[in-house]
Amino acid sequence: MPNDKITSLDVAKRAGVSQSAVSRVFTKGASASQKTIDKVRKAAKELGYRPNVLARSLITGRSRIIGLVVAYLDNYFYPVALQKLSNALKEEGYHVMVFMASDTTKDIERVVDEMLDYQVDAIVAASVPLSSDLAGRCRDEGIPLVFFNRSQDGDNLTSVTADNFAGGREIARFLAAHRPERIGYIAGFEGASTQRDREAGFLRGLEEAGREVSSRTVGNFCSDGARAAALAMFSAPQHPDAVFVANDHMAFAVMDVLRSDLHLSVPGDVILVSYDDVPPAVWAGYSLTTVRQRTSRMVEETVRVLMNAIETGEAPPVNIKIAGPLIVRGSAPAPLGWTNWAQV
Amino acid sequence: MPNDKITSLDVAKRAGVSQSAVSRVFTKGASASQKTIDKVRKAAKELGYRPNVLARSLITGRSRIIGLVVAYLDNYFYPVALQKLSNALKEEGYHVMVFMASDTTKDIERVVDEMLDYQVDAIVAASVPLSSDLAGRCRDEGIPLVFFNRSQDGDNLTSVTADNFAGGREIARFLAAHRPERIGYIAGFEGASTQRDREAGFLRGLEEAGREVSSRTVGNFCSDGARAAALAMFSAPQHPDAVFVANDHMAFAVMDVLRSDLHLSVPGDVILVSYDDVPPAVWAGYSLTTVRQRTSRMVEETVRVLMNAIETGEAPPVNIKIAGPLIVRGSAPAPLGWTNWAQV
DNA sequence: CCGCAATCTGCATTCGATTGCATTATTCTT
DNA sequence: AAGAATAATGCAATCGAATGCAGATTGCGG
Numbered sequence: 001m002p003n004d005k006i007t008s009l010d011v012a013k014r015a016g017v018s019q020s021a022v023s024r025v026f027t028k029g030a031s032a033s034q035k036t037i038d039k040v041r042k043a044a045k046e047l048g049y050r051p052n053v054l055a056r057s058l059i060t061g062r063s064r065i066i067g068l069v070v071a072y073l074d075n076y077f078y079p080v081a082l083q084k085l086s087n088a089l090k091e092e093g094y095h096v097m098v099f100m101a102s103d104t105t106k107d108i109e110r111v112v113d114e115m116l117d118y119q120v121d122a123i124v125a126a127s128v129p130l131s132s133d134l135a136g137r138c139r140d141e142g143i144p145l146v147f148f149n150r151s152q153d154g155d156n157l158t159s160v161t162a163d164n165f166a167g168g169r170e171i172a173r174f175l176a177a178h179r180p181e182r183i184g185y186i187a188g189f190e191g192a193s194t195q196r197d198r199e200a201g202f203l204r205g206l207e208e209a210g211r212e213v214s215s216r217t218v219g220n221f222c223s224d225g226a227r228a229a230a231l232a233m234f235s236a237p238q239h240p241d242a243v244f245v246a247n248d249h250m251a252f253a254v255m256d257v258l259r260s261d262l263h264l265s266v267p268g269d270v271i272l273v274s275y276d277d278v279p280p281a282v283w284a285g286y287s288l289t290t291v292r293q294r295t296s297r298m299v300e301e302t303v304r305v306l307m308n309a310i311e312t313g314e315a316p317p318v319n320i321k322i323a324g325p326l327i328v329r330g331s332a333p334a335p336l337g338w339t340n341w342a343q344v
Numbered sequence: 345m346p347n348d349k350i351t352s353l354d355v356a357k358r359a360g361v362s363q364s365a366v367s368r369v370f371t372k373g374a375s376a377s378q379k380t381i382d383k384v385r386k387a388a389k390e391l392g393y394r395p396n397v398l399a400r401s402l403i404t405g406r407s408r409i410i411g412l413v414v415a416y417l418d419n420y421f422y423p424v425a426l427q428k429l430s431n432a433l434k435e436e437g438y439h440v441m442v443f444m445a446s447d448t449t450k451d452i453e454r455v456v457d458e459m460l461d462y463q464v465d466a467i468v469a470a471s472v473p474l475s476s477d478l479a480g481r482c483r484d485e486g487i488p489l490v491f492f493n494r495s496q497d498g499d500n501l502t503s504v505t506a507d508n509f510a511g512g513r514e515i516a517r518f519l520a521a522h523r524p525e526r527i528g529y530i531a532g533f534e535g536a537s538t539q540r541d542r543e544a545g546f547l548r549g550l551e552e553a554g555r556e557v558s559s560r561t562v563g564n565f566c567s568d569g570a571r572a573a574a575l576a577m578f579s580a581p582q583h584p585d586a587v588f589v590a591n592d593h594m595a596f597a598v599m600d601v602l603r604s605d606l607h608l609s610v611p612g613d614v615i616l617v618s619y620d621d622v623p624p625a626v627w628a629g630y631s632l633t634t635v636r637q638r639t640s641r642m643v644e645e646t647v648r649v650l651m652n653a654i655e656t657g658e659a660p661p662v663n664i665k666i667a668g669p670l671i672v673r674g675s676a677p678a679p680l681g682w683t684n685w686a687q688v
Numbered sequence: 689c690c691g692c693a694a695t696c697t698g699c700a701t702t703c704g705a706t707t708g709c710a711t712t713a714t715t716c717t718t
Numbered sequence: 719a720a721g722a723a724t725a726a727t728g729c730a731a732t733c734g735a736a737t738g739c740a741g742a743t744t745g746c747g748g
Contacts, residue, residue, distance in 0.1 A: 007703090018729080020730095021728080023705060024706090027705090031726065032727085033713095036727080050457060050460060054705090058705070072427075079418070079420075082423075086443075095462065098439070099434075099439070100427060117394050252629070255629065260628040283597075283600055349734095361697080363735080364697070368697085375697095399703090399734035399735040402705085404735090
């Protein structure tokens with residue numbers, strides 16, 4: 001079966017129609033008689049013809065490629081999101097091209113260039129900061145841009161995130177209800193909106209409960225940083241007995257430090273709450289009490305926004321926030337009289 | 345700065361040269377005088393021109409897109425590999441397009457079609473079985489195909505995997521040295537070469553030590569399956585006191601069952617070894633003794649094979665096996681007198 | 689300063705589709 | 719059954735770049 005490069009012309013010849021006819025059969029929205037359709041489909045099947053997406057893109061100006069920029073895939077949250085995003089976009093006839101970006105501005109710029117080279121129809125930036133001029137470049141080129149799990153204010157750009165403020169506040173309410181002696185906060189990367197919003201909500205919640213943070217360290221959303229931050233916070237004699245760790249990924253490291261290095265019991269000596277509800281959070285070894293990110297909903301919204309922007313060509317910036325429930329597990333049991341609003 | 349679609353022609357005009365000249369400046373391997381190069385580069389910079397990869401692909405016949413087929417991204421091994429693969433290919437000027445495939449044959453077929461539609465230059469199949477005729481299709485189209493972390497024998501196809509047989513055998517040697525009463529094996533998905541090879545190596549190793557498996561259940565490489573398999577194996581009164589779980593992803597679930605549900609101590613009551621050494625394996629909550637998959641090396645080899653196949657146009661099938669060391673951690677301490685060959 | 693080779697350059701074609709336009713075949717209306 | 723409206727079709731141009739070919743330029747040796 002030597003079928004080197006079957007083109008629409010080959011199919012046309014075999015079906016006894018013009019090349020345009022073949023194209024119309026495979027282009028939805030174009031009209032062709034049933035007779036033609038049948039002949040063409042038959043010939044195409046026999047030859048094993050499938051339209052060349054690249055050639056099509058060239059003339060339609062739509063590549064049906066979505067560029068996804070990610071910095072790390074080692075925080076479980078992102079692979080899960082990627083998987084869902086890829087599946088959801090497949091349904092719409094789009095595909096995801098992955099662009100890893102280190103944190104350097106220079107690198108991100110290169111990545112954006114590469115995406116534009118590929119004529120991506122839209123860009124999803126997952127936890128990667130795009131400078132205003134890069135975002136501007138995209139706008140100029142007419143390429144929709146959605147920030148996933150990060151927002152950038154000031155630039156009025158489109159984003160889809162969890163309702164981090166609300167989540168942080170709920171966590172405060174929850175921890176305060178335990179009436180702990182001292183409350184700690186292990187922060188994520190300071191430049192991230194997730195970090196900022198979670199902390200702001202947390203502080204607000206504590207304030208409402210008449211409490212405050214007695215100890216704060218920074219873990220930068222990475223394991224190493226979290227370990228160091230936990231050591232710093234809990235080596236002190238008067239360490240917190242309740243702590244909010246800004247995401248699950250760090251929480252695992254923090255728990256390891258507490259239990260293995262410092263021989264503190266969780267939740268016996270310290271109760272711990274975090275954010276994301278990634279798959280390992282339910283593993284019995286950790287069993288994290290955490291605020292769930294509703295990844296599926298977030299992806300759904302992302303796709304909706306993208307499709308809309310691509311189809312209408314315009315993209316009034318929106319900031320979509322998706323609230324998620326606090327999932328109570330072993331690392332911090334429900335305090336007496338606790339009502340979980342999310343589940344009411 | 346309204347720069348809607350700058351083409352090589354625009355640059356040509358501005359630089360006062362022909363369109364071909366512009367093309368030559370951006371096509372490596374083409375010749376142009378330094379003077380022309382300078383003029384064109386200058387004009388291009390001023391206009392913000394970058395070649396359209398899609399148009400280029402159309403005429404060169406190379407898209408510089410690599411199709412990656414994956415079934416699950418929830419086993420940590422794959423995101424890590426994806427990240428490395430994407431980075432390594434970027435260096436070579438290629439990019440990864442992700443295609444999620446469920447396990448159904450029908451779906452995989454659709455996915456292969458989609459990849460061909462995009463004119464991918466090569467395909468990497470990560471733990472996804474491609475039927476012989478699908479593989480044949482790829483060969484006919486002249487598209488290199490590499491199986492990553494799976495091999496398919498009989499079809500003489502190219503693959504890059506760990507040396508699973510050797511790893512399994514090493515694990516057997518290690519467990520046997522502990523002189524346990526009973527040895528268990530929790531298998532992965534029976535259709536997978538990784539499962540087959542790891543078990544074969546394990547059995548061979550046990551045989552060499554004059555031991556055998558007393559209990560075997562199947563976990564199918566997934567968490568739920570592993571939990572069920574562990575319950576079945578360890579609820580019996582005379583359960584094993586040493587177990588090899590076919591990969592880390594399952595091992596986490598198995599440890600949870602052992603410790604939390606059955607109140608067995610690991611490594612006190614049961615010693616446990618698994619395979620992969622994914623990032624959570626080092627988390628103190630689990631601290632798995634496991635055989636490392638040398639992902640970086642595997643990716644390196646994959647890229648090498650791919651580039652070679654793409655450039656030469658021919659791809660004599662090879663099966664690359666990369667051995668990895670047994671990493672001894674808490675779930676199974678080193679037995680007395682143990683020499684770790686890998687580290688000698 | 690001439691001739692020949694080597695290097696550049698532009699023209700025109702090509703890759704594989706889509707699509708506006710003009711023409712022809714169908715269907716519908718009454 | 720005739721004419722109008724509609725659907726189907728083919729022609730040819732187009733998308734944005736790469737490249738074979740032929741002619742122009744340059745360089746070099748003598």
